[in-house]
Amino acid sequence: MPVSVSSATTEVVDPVPGADAPHLPQQPDLVQLLTPEGERVEHPEYPLEVGDEELRDLYRDLVLVRRWDVEATALQRQGELGIWASLLGQEAAQIGAGRALQPDDTAFPTYREHGVAWTRGVDPLEVISLFRGVDNGGWDPVATGFNLYTVVIGAQCLHATGYAMGLQRDGAETAALAFLGDGATSQGEVNEAMIWAASFSAPVVFFCQNNQYAISVPLERQTRVPLYQRAAGFGFPGVRVDGNDVLAVLAVTRAALAAARDGQGPTFIEAFTYRMGAHTTSDDPTRYRLASELEEWKLRDPIARLKAHLSRSGVADAAFLDSVEAEAEELAARIRRGTTEMPDPPGTAMFDHVYAEQTPHLAQQRADFAAYQASFEEAGR
Secondary structure, eight states, X not given: OOEESOTTOOOEEOSSTTTTOOSOSSOOOOBOSBOTTOOBOOOTTOOOOOOHHHHHHHHHHHHHHHHHHHHHHHHHHTTSSSOXXXXXXXHHHHHHHHHHSOTTOEEEOOSOOHHHHHHTTOOHHHHHHHHHTSOSOOSOHHHHTBOOOOOSTTHHHHHHHHHHHHHHHHTOOOOEEEEEETGGGGSHHHHHHHHHHHHTTOSEEEEEEEOSEETTEEGGGTXXXXXXXXXXXXXXXXXXXXXXXXXXXXXXXXXXXXXXXTTOOOEEEEEEOOOOSOSSTTXXXXXXXXXXXXXXXXXXXXXXXXXXXXXXXXXXXXXXHHHHHHHHHHHHHHHHHHHHTOOOOOGGGGGTTSSSSOOHHXXXXXXXXXXXXXXXXXXXX
């Protein structure tokens, strides 16, 4: 309720600045190559040549990654995972961006980029093990070009910028791709990263998945302009792409990464999308958004969009679509089996990877901990 500032005046003060602001009423056009109905369109600045096989592969990526996500959510609800950050609805943004990377490029994820992990060859169970608490991320960032998950909001943008500056000094013709959410744009780390990236023309692309909510905080509480326009204040280009259009995301991200490798500096990409599920499995989105909003965004579902295009253009028939569904079920079964059979690590494992070379002090701590654990076995406990 508005609160009167004094009994002698009729002036009222909104206790939450911006609470009555409209939801960014005049949205600019999105870069789009595939309409929500599945119709292929062209964009003068972002042409894309994509063959039938690549289209089918992109569809397969989207379906398998969503099935992985659904299975992981179910596993968490059944007590097999500590938490899970769902990507439901954001598959096109992640697959399009991930497939735009070249083998020598490096991606710096948050904690939700399961689709990007998939495109970089990271096994789903290596990601699942992190959320099960078995390890801190079991994949090799160097071999995959996919850095470890980052839970500290915005920190990966600093990592990516620093890494990109290193690439620049090494003369490497590769680029870094930093993922962030719309909420992270309010973090100091992200703004600091963009300042450094602009100042040194670092070969880094900032890929913002604007899923409309920073946990429960809607976009209009965080910004008075579209997010991509903020890039101009740092001195580099910004572009807004339809984040539910895997072809547009692929084209825009490819162009931005090519510019970065070519020495043109950073780009900020705002993938305008929607988180159909909860922020994480500890969140209840029904407390802060309407069911009608979700239903509206379901009409823009990235998988249904590409499926409609494949069917309409004759690129995929029923047999292909059925085979992808069958493969998705096989993947889900492998994830479930692998998760429930995943062994717990020994207690001493927490000492093994603290430093590249173990220090005497850490070795003593490890020995003391091992002796402490052994004392319980000796006591028959």
